[in-house]
Amino acid sequence: EVQLVESGGGLVQPGRSLRLSCAASGFTFDDHAMHWVRQAPGKGLEWVSGISWNSAGIGYADSVKGRFTISRDNVKNSLFLQMNSLRAEDTALYYCVKDRGYIYGIGGGFEHWGQGTLVSVSS
Amino acid sequence: SSELTQDPAVSVALGQTVRITCQGDSLRNYYANWYQQKPGQAPIFVIYGENNRPSGIPDRFSGSGSENTASLTITGAQAEDEADYYCSSRDSSGNHLMFGGGTKLTVL
Numbered sequence: 001e002v003q004l005v006e007s008g009g010g011l012v013q014p015g016r017s018l019r020l021s022c023a024a025s026g027f028t029f030d031d032h033a034m035h036w037v038r039q040a041p042g043k044g045l046e047w048v049s050g051i052s053w054n055s056a057g058i059g060y061a062d063s064v065k066g067r068f069t070i071s072r073d074n075v076k077n078s079l080f081l082q083m084n085s086l087r088a089e090d091t092a093l094y095y096c097v098k099d100r101g102y103i104y105g106i107g108g109g110f111e112h113w114g115q116g117t118l119v120s121v122s123s
Numbered sequence: 124s125s126e127l128t129q130d131p132a133v134s135v136a137l138g139q140t141v142r143i144t145c146q147g148d149s150l151r152n153y154y155a156n157w158y159q160q161k162p163g164q165a166p167i168f169v170i171y172g173e174n175n176r177p178s179g180i181p182d183r184f185s186g187s188g189s190e191n192t193a194s195l196t197i198t199g200a201q202a203e204d205e206a207d208y209y210c211s212s213r214d215s216s217g218n219h220l221m222f223g224g225g226t227k228l229t230v231l
Contacts, residue, residue: 035220044225045166047157059218066230090194095165107170107213109156116165 001110002026004096009117012086020117022038022079022096030054030074033099035048035110036081038092048094050104057104064090080120086121095120125149125214127223134229135200140231143195145210146221153217155193155210157186162226170195197228205230 001118008020021034035050049060049070058070079096093116101108129145135141139161145155168177169185183198193212197204210223 026217032199037222043209044207045160045222046212047222050220059217059220071175100168100171105213105218105220107156107211108166109177110166111168111177111212113165113167 001099004098004112004114005096006096006114006117009094011120011122013123014087014121016086017084018086018119019081020081020083020094020119022114024077024096024098027098029052029072029077031102033057033106033108034072034079034109035087035097035099035104036070037089037095037097037110037113039095039116040092043092044106046092048071050099051079052104053102058103062080070085083119086119089099091119091121112115125216125219125221127155127210127212127221129210129223129226130206131224131231132149132227135197136201136231138199140153140196140198141183141200141228143191143197143226143228144178145195145201146191147223149212149221150188150191152215153184153213155171155186155188155212157184157193157195158209158211159204160207165221169208173209200228200230202230204228 036048096114098112158166
């Protein structure tokens, strides 16, 4: 059974940093691209960032480019999101998502989702 | 444009057929994928590619596309299908992924 367990969320002041982690199990991690998708309270889904199976391909939404960094550790079956210069508008539930394929930008589909970790940015 | 547009809300009578649409220029070149999200739950992958269902998705769910519009059709809607539905695809540049704004489906 595929399991994606996010951690690292919390309350943080504007301008500060936070690092999210996602522990993956139940599938061959390095066979799949991975993503972070967020959902602000009461709002829709927003793709944040994706990374290909070997980290050679990486993409970011314009709203986070230059502030967020995605990475993965295929030995530890883990996905990360380093979030710097956080803003109030970054407040959301952040989901770790497994892609159906191995290249992040192909749009193969967000096949499995974790339960999310909540990030709140407020002074 | 780099947007996917969905109707905010759609309703269907129990047992009837409903079509949820997603419009965007990028859909002329790329397929849409579809997700179902119930309150307080993570989204579930329901349709990908031309018209493919992941394992476990009932066959009353189907997908189609024409020109700049992708559609998710539920044939014989059930009460448990009441949820928010999102489409996703690549943007026109092909470098980013994006979601539609979501459609809230009410089953009457």
